[in-house]
Amino acid sequence: MDKINRGVLENLLKTMLKIRNFELAVEKNFQLGHIYGTAHLAIGQEATAAGSIAAIKENDLITSTHRGHGHCIAKGADLKLMMAEIFGRSTGYCKGKGGSMHIADISAGNLGANGIVAGSAGIATGAALAAKKLGSGQIVICFLGDGALNEGIWHEAANMASIWRLPIIYLCENNQYGMGMPIKKATNLDKLSDRAKGYNIEGLTIDGNDVLTVYETVSKISADVRAGKGPVLLEAITYRIRGHSLRDAQRYRPEGEAKKWLTDYCPIERFKKYLIKAGYITQPEIDNITMKVNEEIDAAVKFALESPFLDVSKVAEDIYA
Amino acid sequence: MREISYAEAVRECLRQQMQADDKVFMIGEDVGLYGGAFGVSVGLIAEFGEDKIMDTPISEQGIVGIAIGASLLGMRPVVEMMFSDFTMLPLEQIANQAGKMRYMFGGKAKVPIVIRTPGGGGIGIAAQHSQSIEALFLHFPGLKVVMPSTPYDVKGLLASSIKDDNPVMFFEHKLLYPTRADVPEEPYLIPLGKADIKREGSDITVVATSFMVQKSLKVAEKLSGEGISVEVVDPRTIKPLDIGLIAGSVKKTGRALLVEEACYTGGFTCYLASEIAKHCFDFLDAPVLRVTGLDCPIPYEHNLENAVIPDEARIEKGIKEVLG
Missing domain, CATH: 3.40.50.920 (Rossmann fold)
Known part of the structure; x- marks a missing residue:
């Protein structure tokens, strides 16, 4: 632990705060009627995105999911362009054509969120194949939900990644629910990482709400993956505090379950306590970081609100290259 | 000019495009030593090796997904789907991912993949290996759909498809493979969208x-x-x-x-x-x-x-x- 310098710790906290408060702003603006469509919030899951992406190199690659704001932010996305996209504005990452589920920044190594569960499993694996063919030294993190590990394409892709020893980490964020389906009803496994055995790859299960555990685990396995030791299935146990989407009455989960996860296992509060107790940071310093993060988010909301919608005459542009 | 078969014209095009651009590679089921179910890629693995002529497990969704991901990094994969009926397995990846990706991302992605596949009946292999399903793909924005009918056309259209920056569904035909005609030896292009x-x-x-x-x-x-x-x-x-x-x-x-x-x-x-x-x-x-x-x-x-x-x-x- 003492090998991690303060800058890294501060950045982990800052990234998690950015993700949390960005999503709270999305939720609020949806309630205010500023957001037309929908979004899937990862509130409570910030540590997996922040910890894993901090542990890889800037030119490494990710693919994301429908619950992907955290991955985008951790990969360094511009909050203004993200918020504008969710608001459906022409200044957004996708000009308002993609929305929350399709934010991508290919030049920055974010190969895209995906509206299809496990839809990016093959794409991420292909990116890893290309990185290997091109000798670029890049590795790929393929973010997946627990539901994705029951999709056929993940199994096909993981098998090929194994036989070709591709530089990829399948990072399964097990947030306990596939929409409303509890994972225990969807699989007959204690640990989803046991699926790795079927492909003779390394499988690990960690506490996904402990950002340092995520960071240190991904630091270690990314070195192995980069060295050509083959793919890894990393299961990070976490919990989805909010509903599946912004339109979810949440009839399927026990009363108080989400609240308990938020009070007892919130990755951000846990990390703050650790940092203060270990003397890495003071409460006023945390307040200062939070203030700066909130200023950036406020500016993003303002930018989104003031941005124009795309002229409908351009609706059919960008279909073909 | 010499006379070659439709299958040979496809192979010659693949060879020339792989020689000209090291981003081009073939991927599919039994395209290597087996040479493809219809012998189209016979001999190419000896010439180009396993990295360029990639044999895969029987995993059609995974194959197309991998091709899409590789294309995002600038590669130009040419997928062989053994029978056009099999393209219904990776339909999600073709339609939802490859076809829509550029649009969803606001014009910031290119997906230069070609999916070659033989369609049609006439050789007694029944309902799951003989259907002509090209019309299905007309319905998905972002795709191009090519159906060459001669050895000359197949060579020029495949070259254009490989060079195209969009996903292309390329329907060959089992009964056309042995047909023979004059085909120039040098590479040439026939533009997509020209009847x-x-x-x-x-x-x-x-x-x-x-x-x-x-x-x-x-x-x-x-x-x-x-x-x-x-x-x-x-x-x-x-x-x-x-x-x-x-x-x-x-x-x-x-x-x-x-x-x-x-x-x-x-x-x-x-x-x-x-x-x-x-x-x-x-x-x-x-x-x-x-x-x-x-x-x-x-x-x-x-x-x-x-x-x-x-x-x-x-x-x-x-x-x-x-x-x-």
């Missing part, structure tokens, strides 16, 4: 695709002996569609028969008929008719199979019906 008049005529326009072009040409030759002048037009790419050339031909002859191997309902020629109505209404001397496969799975037994797939007699009958 071709395969035989000039003045009494009626027959628009046909893939192996139906060859059947229509035989009928046209036969009917010329009866004093009927048939123009045979091959769209070559059915998306984008060269409606200009097709409409020009129909305006000239005033009559059109549309021939395809696919099922009657929802085939490519349904759409083509509406385009002809739109562009040529005032020039038509007769209703536009279609000769197509039956709305029936392709059966196994030879006589049954022949009853489902349009033959020369049905094409001839169709022409005579339009001529009145």
